[in-house]
Amino acid sequence: MADLEEQLNNPVWYSLNETHKRFAVEFDGVQFYDQEVCTFGSFFDDSKTIVAANKYSKTTGSFFFVSENQTPKIDAARIVLEKKIDGCQMVLNELPEVSITEEIVLLGDEYIDEIYNLVQLVMPGYYRRRTFEMGNYYGIFKEGKLVSITGQRMQTNLFIEVSAVVTHPDYTRKGLAKQLIAHTTKQILKAHKTPILHTNKGNLAIPLYEKLGFQLTRDMNWWLYRKK
Known part of the structure; x- marks a missing residue:
């Protein structure tokens, strides 16, 4: 099991692997919450976010990727960046x-x-x-x-x-x-x-x-x- 520091680096990912596993929607190693519950997505490999975002966007009009320091890749022909929120934990x-x-x-x-x-x-x-x-x-x-x-x-x-x-x-x-x-x-x-x-x-x-x-x-x- 990942320790606390690891989990806090990617809290959406680990939430969807533990307590909130029942809400998880996965596309090729990228995980999202069921869009009726929350529209947060998480990843480790940013090369996989293009296809995953396209698939998840079919279920919801908008969604978030959450990450400490990685930038998700997207298909600009299908997905638009509305805004980036500079957050802190x-x-x-x-x-x-x-x-x-x-x-x-x-x-x-x-x-x-x-x-x-x-x-x-x-x-x-x-x-x-x-x-x-x-x-x-x-x-x-x-x-x-x-x-x-x-x-x-x-x-x-x-x-x-x-x-x-x-x-x-x-x-x-x-x-x-x-x-x-x-x-x-x-x-x-x-x-x-x-x-x-x-x-x-x-x-x-x-x-x-x-x-x-x-x-x-x-x-x-x-x-x-x-x-x-």
Whole structure:
């Protein structure tokens, strides 16, 4: 089994080989998530991404390749690079004490639509309803309304990614995201796994993540493609 450092070099690949194996779609050594769950793809051999991308694009209008430092090859006659997101990976060093004053709820299937609508409001375009199946989601309610969430996304036997950190615009700057991230991180540690997260470079939330014990470790780049 690959050690943690190896897995973190290519988190999509190892997630699809372990915890999320049931979601894996493979084309000649290139792996993708089932497009109804997530549209991330992963590879080691970039010479194989041309054919794989063409095949996967038949199932979805757009998708990502995720890689630390390799650049995927594509068929420019069929696939267009929409944008490249210069991202980074953060790994928990040590979780500080965080006061949890809000009631945090483990969200069941009955909240799928509310989760989806909140994510689409704040971060439109990347989340799918079945993304909920990738891990646990936690939320905070105000006046019966779901206003802040965190979720779990990529994961293996060694790590779990904190993701979908989203707060309704009317409820920001109240410490809700901080408490949810801390709670989600504690749950990951209870499972004896390493909490990680990904974000884009320069994200204004990075100082918050650092206060919660996460450290920048490496680049993790996201190429967003769409079929012509």
